[in-house]
Amino acid sequence: MATTISRLAEVDPKAEIADDVFIGPFCLVGPDVKIGPNCRLDSHVALVGHTTIGSGNRFFPNCVIGAEPQDYSYSGAPTSVDIGDNNVFREGVTVHRGAEKEDGVTRIGNQNLLMANSHVAHNCHLHDQVVLVNGVLLGGHVHVHDYAIISGNAVVHHFATLGTLAFVSGGCRVPNDVPPYMLAAGSDDPRILAVNLVGMQRRGIAPSTIASVRQAHKLIFREHKKLDEVRDLFVNDLGGSLPIELVRLLDFLERQKDGKQGRQGEARRFKPVEAESNTTHKIRRAA
Numbered sequence: 001m002a003t004t005i006s007r008l009a010e011v012d013p014k015a016e017i018a019d020d021v022f023i024g025p026f027c028l029v030g031p032d033v034k035i036g037p038n039c040r041l042d043s044h045v046a047l048v049g050h051t052t053i054g055s056g057n058r059f060f061p062n063c064v065i066g067a068e069p070q071d072y073s074y075s076g077a078p079t080s081v082d083i084g085d086n087n088v089f090r091e092g093v094t095v096h097r098g099a100e101k102e103d104g105v106t107r108i109g110n111q112n113l114l115m116a117n118s119h120v121a122h123n124c125h126l127h128d129q130v131v132l133v134n135g136v137l138l139g140g141h142v143h144v145h146d147y148a149i150i151s152g153n154a155v156v157h158h159f160a161t162l163g164t165l166a167f168v169s170g171g172c173r174v175p176n177d178v179p180p181y182m183l184a185a186g187s188d189d190p191r192i193l194a195v196n197l198v199g200m201q202r203r204g205i206a207p208s209t210i211a212s213v214r215q216a217h218k219l220i221f222r223e224h225k226k227l228d229e230v231r232d233l234f235v236n237d238l239g240g241s242l243p244i245e246l247v248r249l250l251d252f253l254e255r256q257k258d259g260k261q262g263r264q265g266e267a268r269r270f271k272p273v274e275a276e277s278n279t280t281h282k283i284r285r286a287a
Helices: 197-202 207-222 227-238 244-258 264-268
Strands: 033-035 050-053 064-067 080-083 094-096 105-108 182-185 191-195
Touching: 050 064, 064 080, 080 094, 094 105, 191 197, 191 207, 197 207, 207 227, 207 244, 227 244, 244 264
Parallel strands: 033 050, 050 080, 064 094, 080 105
Antiparallel strands: 182 191
């Protein structure tokens, strides 16, 4: 199908726009923007900088994607934003391009929902099927793994990591990592309160595995057992074959110890990383 561009939109002739794209009135598309097929920009959407967008993405009014990072160290380098397929960006969402750190890229995977006025700062990485509810603020370098949900007006500290199926309650301050399958709550003294039971059930995780994750939560966050002790306990009880969800949780907590201030991402703060492919939506990741 043919691409439709409103006569009231400003689209740079150097921008690369695929077939079946709708660009509504008062939109701005810069020269270094690449838009995949079947995307829709409703109105008043700004796509700027070196921004690459996959297929089937929807941008509601007043989104700004690819603007300069809010980072004093940024000096104009051609850093970028890489967006996968079938994401929804609701009204007023902002996604900033990478700062001149790590590999210089802000990444959005596939099938994510960013609700109104949520903000994704420089060098963040949202994996797949993540939900940011209205007003969520992600500091720089935050990584959010598959199926995580961050409820309204939560604020996530830079370099924090949220694991697979992590859940953050509304209005929560998140100064530390949130491990996979865990639920964090509290604004003044946020804590890992429980297992994200509903989320695990919705993803079809076996009841026996959910029981193991709940036991791990009790041992680690209530009884404060050491990780090696917890791992050995499960190896002995389960005959050496641990479910992937339990392995993912324990490995996440091991990596957290390598960071600082409860954030595993702090370990890469001054450490160069190898650049990833500019096709986030084709990369499979371990959470």
